[in-house]
Amino acid sequence: MAANSGEERRVESSTMRNHAGQDVSILMTVFFMKFAGFWLAANPAEQFRRRIAFYYTAGAVSFAVYVELTDFYFSRDNFSEAIYILCNVMTLVLVLCKMFILSLHRTKFMNLIRYMQDHFWNLNYDPRESMIVKECRKKCTYFVCSFTFFAQGTVVGYVVTPIVENVGKNESDRVLPFTMWVDLPFSITPYYEIMFVVQVLSLYTVGICYFCFDNLLCIMNLHTAGQFRILQYRLKKSYQGNEGNTYNDNTIHVDYCKKNQLNAVYDNLKKCIQHHQVLIKYCDDLNHVFTFIVLGQVLLFSILICLVGYQILLADAAPTRRAIFIFYITGTLLQLMMFTYSCNLLTDQSGNVAEAAYSSSWISMPLNETGRFLRKDLLMIIMRARRPCILSAGGFFPVSLETYTGVMSTAMSYFTLLKQSTIEVADA
Numbered sequence: 001m002a003a004n005s006g007e008e009r010r011v012e013s014s015t016m017r018n019h020a021g022q023d024v025s026i027l028m029t030v031f032f033m034k035f036a037g038f039w040l041a042a043n044p045a046e047q048f049r050r051r052i053a054f055y056y057t058a059g060a061v062s063f064a065v066y067v068e069l070t071d072f073y074f075s076r077d078n079f080s081e082a083i084y085i086l087c088n089v090m091t092l093v094l095v096l097c098k099m100f101i102l103s104l105h106r107t108k109f110m111n112l113i114r115y116m117q118d119h120f121w122n123l124n125y126d127p128r129e130s131m132i133v134k135e136c137r138k139k140c141t142y143f144v145c146s147f148t149f150f151a152q153g154t155v156v157g158y159v160v161t162p163i164v165e166n167v168g169k170n171e172s173d174r175v176l177p178f179t180m181w182v183d184l185p186f187s188i189t190p191y192y193e194i195m196f197v198v199q200v201l202s203l204y205t206v207g208i209c210y211f212c213f214d215n216l217l218c219i220m221n222l223h224t225a226g227q228f229r230i231l232q233y234r235l236k237k238s239y240q241g242n243e244g245n246t247y248n249d250n251t252i253h254v255d256y257c258k259k260n261q262l263n264a265v266y267d268n269l270k271k272c273i274q275h276h277q278v279l280i281k282y283c284d285d286l287n288h289v290f291t292f293i294v295l296g297q298v299l300l301f302s303i304l305i306c307l308v309g310y311q312i313l314l315a316d317a318a319p320t321r322r323a324i325f326i327f328y329i330t331g332t333l334l335q336l337m338m339f340t341y342s343c344n345l346l347t348d349q350s351g352n353v354a355e356a357a358y359s360s361s362w363i364s365m366p367l368n369e370t371g372r373f374l375r376k377d378l379l380m381i382i383m384r385a386r387r388p389c390i391l392s393a394g395g396f397f398p399v400s401l402e403t404y405t406g407v408m409s410t411a412m413s414y415f416t417l418l419k420q421s422t423i424e425v426a427d428a
Contacts, residue, residue, distance in 0.1 A: 060202040
């Protein structure tokens with residue numbers, strides 16, 4: 001019987017350790033993070049490949065910045081074209097902000113990933129806890145796959161647009177995805193083909209960096225919120241008895257009040273307290289790494305949504321360009337929803353720990369020394385959970401679903417002003 005029990009535990013452990021390998025959102029995010037050079041390395045060979053990937057990513061993004069800034073400088077007198085280029089520039093600003101901050105906090109960022117791998121994805125859970133983890137996986141898959149689809153669709157639109165525009169044109173009239181202000185014959189073979197490939201590779205790299213970090217943040221937030229839900233469940237069941245005993249949440253069997261069983265309950269509570277402390281520390285580190293990335297996104301999203309809306313509704317643009325920005329604005333709105341919802345859920349679930357601690361069967365505990373310690377520890381949990389974990393925007397304000405509505409309201413105000421300015425320029 002003991003051998004069978006051990007075999008079942010090994011099978012369960014193997015099943016849970018394959019969790020990350022079965023999760024589509026994790027597989028996609030890990031692949032793109034490795035491509036960008038921001039992932040764990042198991043050995044020196046992998047570390048070398050990560051370093052090469054990082055240098056390539058930095059070079060590709062730097063080339064894109066040069067192309068767009070040069071194009072903006074020479075096109076600044078054309079209002080519509082300048083707005084189009086400014087959308088691209090702001091995207092690059094967000095990418096550079098994410099890369100710089102994560103490079104600055106690389107050690108702590110890698111520790112967050114490592115801890116999530118070892119303690120969130122690869123643990124043994126009971127059936128109820130496994131259901132919570134599966135719910136987190138479903139939400140992650142929805143957000144990650146949807147945002148990745150629209151981000152990749154935007155990239156494809158930038159690639160397809162010059163191909164469509166070049167149909168029927170002479171070789172000397174061909175256009176690139178992005179204008180090059182260099183005195184070289186880039187419309188002639190083989191210069192055109194070489195530069196086209198270089199721009200596409202740079203564009204694809206920028207696209208990956210634009211969404212992969214946000215996908216990882218969403219996964220971290222949702223799985224951390226799931227861990228808080230698991231903690232709530234463990235707190236509620238911590239007084240239900242040991243193996244072989246079953247009790248409900250509000251009644252305690254008389255035999256359960258025996259000293260050895262009460263000590264076992266106290267040990268379980270200490271594990272819950274340690275779990276709570278670790279989750280609080282994890283959220284603090286997560287906030288420390290991502291707080292200024294979130295601030296940059298909140299500040300720039302309002303302007304970005306306004307400019308993209310201008311390209312769709314007001315600008316005299318080709319249908320292919322409009323299609324690009326339809327994908328772009330859909331992905332941006334989904335991106336904003338993704339990280340505000342995940343941050344809001346993290347705050348709510350960390351605060352719900354207090355209610356879970358209070359909902360346990362502490363009232364039925366005996367008034368001996370161990371029972372008094374149990375009550376005091378539960379009171380400490382409740383007091384600490386009343387100050388929920390948050391992901392703030394640079395320390396100025398916590399990110400929640402209200403942030404989403406605030407950004408959208410500001411974007412509409414900017415769009416109204418831009419529309420009015422466009423009308424005035426046209427009338428003049």
